[in-house]
Amino acid sequence: MKSAVRTPFFEIGVKNYLYGDAVVELAWAADGAAAEYDIDILFITPYVDIRRIAECTDRLIILAPYMDTLRPGRGLADVLPEGLKAAGAHGVVINHAERPVPLAQIRQTIDRANELDLLTFACADTVDDARAIAVYRPDILNPEPSALIGSGRTGGLDFMRASTEAIQAVSSQTLVEQGAGIATADQVHQYIAAGADGVGVASGIVGVGDPIGQLATMLEAFVDARALRPSPTKLGR
Numbered sequence: 144m145k146s147a148v149r150t151p152f153f154e155i156g157v158k159n160y161l162y163g164d165a166v167v168e169l170a171w172a173a174d175g176a177a178a179e180y181d182i183d184i185l186f187i188t189p190y191v192d193i194r195r196i197a198e199c200t201d202r203l204i205i206l207a208p209y210m211d212t213l214r215p216g217r218g219l220a221d222v223l224p225e226g227l228k229a230a231g232a233h234g235v236v237i238n239h240a241e242r243p244v245p246l247a248q249i250r251q252t253i254d255r256a257n258e259l260d261l262l263t264f265a266c267a268d269t270v271d272d273a274r275a276i277a278v279y280r281p282d283i284l285n286p287e288p289s290a291l292i293g294s295g296r297t298g299g300l301d302f303m304r305a306s307t308e309a310i311q312a313v314s315s316q317t318l319v320e321q322g323a324g325i326a327t328a329d330q331v332h333q334y335i336a337a338g339a340d341g342v343g344v345a346s347g348i349v350g351v352g353d354p355i356g357q358l359a360t361m362l363e364a365f366v367d368a369r370a371l372r373p374s375p376t377k378l379g380r
Contacts, residue, residue, distance in 0.1 A: 145260045145282065146204050146233040147183075151335050151372065153365055154185040154264075154320060156345030158208075158241070161354065162189065169348075170196045170203060172355045176362050177202035182369075185264070185283075185343070187236055190222065197231020206264055207232045209242050212255045224255050234262025237281065240289040243268075246275060253279045264320075270302075270309050277313035284310050285343060287323030298323065300337050307340075328364035335368035 155173060157166055170186060177184045178201070186203040188196050196205055211221040227235065237252045238244050244252070249265060256263045265281035267273035273286040286306040288298060298306075298321070307319040321334045322343030334342050344361060351357050 145262055148185070148204065148262070148283070148318065148341075149183045150318060150340045151365070151369055152183040152185060152318075152320075152341035153331075153362065154187065154322065154341060154343035155348055155358070156187045156322075156343060157189060157192075157349055158187075158345055159189060160346065160349035162192075165354075166192045167195055167199060169354050169358065170200050172358060174200035174202050176359070180362060180366050182362070182365065185234075185341075187264075187345075190227075190230075193227065193230040193232050204233045204262070205231060206234045206236055206262065208236050208239065210235045210252065210256070212248070212251045224259055224261065228259050228261060232261065234264055234282070237263060237265045238276070239266045240268060240287065249276055250279045253281055270306050273306055274309045274313055277310045277317055280314045281317055283318045283320055283341070284314075285320040285322050286310070287321075289323075300333070303334060303337065303339055328360045331361045332364040332368040335365055336371050338372065 166188060173184050173186055184203055185206055187206045187208055193205060207227045210224050210227055213221050215225055235256055238249050253263045263281040264283045265276050266285045266287060267276050268289050270286060273284055277284060303321050310317055310319050318340040320341040320343050321339045325342055325344050326347035331342050348354050348357050
């Protein structure tokens with residue numbers, strides 16, 4: 144059975160800003176906050192840290208940054224879906240702007256992940272791309288214009304509403320995350336208070352001098368904004 148995801152959720156993308164013990168320390172902090180505030184936190188970690196994070200945390204929903212669609216056997220250097228699950232991953236990111244794949248491969252990856260009950264977290268560069276990917280019913284879709292990633296500028300609430308409407312018109316069960324460009328607690332608060340299913344932050348946390356402190360500040364804003372919303376719900380509303 145796939146991991147359940149309640150809304151609103153918070154997602155952290157480590158990318159390669161951190162490595163080794165620094166990733167584990169951030170994961171510990173996120174895990175503690177997930178328990179304290181009763182938040183579902185998605186944690187996208189480098190492959191090499193998946194097992195360490197899985198073994199030292201209880202509440203995080205761990206996502207691998209990519210996977211191939213091969214099956215056990217040959218394939219040196221490919222990322223085996225069964226291997227990710229065995230290491231402790233709960234899901235996989237598909238088509239991030241830093242690892243884009245063709246639409247046909249997106250479909251194949253979603254199908255393979257579904258075979259293993261891995262959550263599918265797909266990314267799209269435009270609303271039209273998001274609409275096309277939504278046909279394959281990923282569990283979560285993150286429409287993030289690549290020009291905004293790491294910029295500190297977001298698409299704003301109009302983009303949030305347009306992208307959410309477009310995706311859920313095709314796949315009503317797909318959760319929609321807002322992520323590109325989020326770098327401040329005020330931006331987190333704005334999206335959550337406005338009704339976003341979830342928000343995601345990468346360089347806005349892991350690219351600053353004090354990632355753990357920045358995470359704490361953003362989660363305080365998240366919790367404050369969540370109090371303005373109805374009770375959280377699970378994936379599959």
